[in-house]
Amino acid sequence: MTTRRDFLSVTAKLLGGGALVAVSGGALAACSSDDDASAAGSKGPSPVTFQLGWLANVENMGIYVADDGGYYTKEGLKTTVVPGGPSVSVGPLIASGKAFVGLDSVDTIARARKEGAPLKVVGATLQKNPSAVVSLAKNPIRTPQDLVGKRLGVQQSGTEIYNAFFKANGVDPKSVTYVPVQFDPAPLVNGEVDAFASFLTSQPIQLKRQGIETEAFLLADFGYGLWADAFVVSEQTLADKESRARLVNLMRASVKGWQDAVADPARGVKLAVEKYGKSLQLNADEQLLTAQSFVPLIATPETKTNGLLTMSKDGIEANIKTMAAVGITATADELFDTTILAEVFAGKPTV
Incomplete structure (x- = not known):
């Protein structure tokens, strides 16, 4: 099955792709092990690595807003945001503990689970596949x-x-x-x-x-129900009380960032062009058009009722059905965990 990574590996050039950059908000930098996070405990902010699924363009604008706006810091996290690209495989980085959370397509994670990777999807950015x-x-x-x-x-x-x-x-x-x-x-x-x-x-x-x-x-x-830019974590993170608490905090901050980015895409564009994707030499006009085209894929009638990034029962069933059509079998319980965002939203559509 074709993934967004396969499709976008060439189209990145259409969006102004170039060499990746290591710049910081919480930081865009090389990947570091999250073993340090457990050692941090209550001594200070917990360091976590957030692995993006693609280049540092407006596709990730909600994460930039959360990082630049200090939302992760307010949740007690020192978040390192790492750009992805066509040569980056998110699943192995999560499974190995080199990243705390990452973004990937649901079908890619389902395939990884079939190969033994202990991964779970806990949220979905693109509710409508582009x-x-x-x-x-x-x-x-x-x-x-x-x-x-x-x-x-x-x-x-x-x-x-x-x-x-x-x-x-x-x-x-x-x-x-x-x-x-x-x-x-x-x-x-x-x-x-x-x-x-x-x-x-x-x-x-x-x-x-x-x-x-x-x-x-x-x-x-x-009928093509396959979420993209899904938040993926390891089962160990969900099983460990402290790690799970950090994940709840990270998802809350990410939701806040996406709420702001959806309300004001121009803010996300500015951060992508001038800060997080600066070395990509992105075109601001093009990025704004791109950001505007992303908004209705992220903010849907379901998310207006349930909250951004949430995964409805119907949506999960649609993902499973779509994957089954091309031979990828999965069950809701083994692939998805909706409890993190349920705790984040606590029955409300916004945070």
């Missing part, structure tokens, strides 16, 4: 059914997803012509394909900045 089908506004494609008899530009690693997606929507995959493409949407612009497999937060924005109007539909709106 995977999308984009078409030109002058020839819009709005549903999976509209793709029958059409040419879909899709990366080789994505064919499994689209085969399952079409079947789930009553469309014979053979009725759609797959055209092999990379991540540059030029084939769409040039008329080589009728639609292009993309991320809502990537290629459509790139094309918009070139003056090319597009239309897109999310796979998530047609």
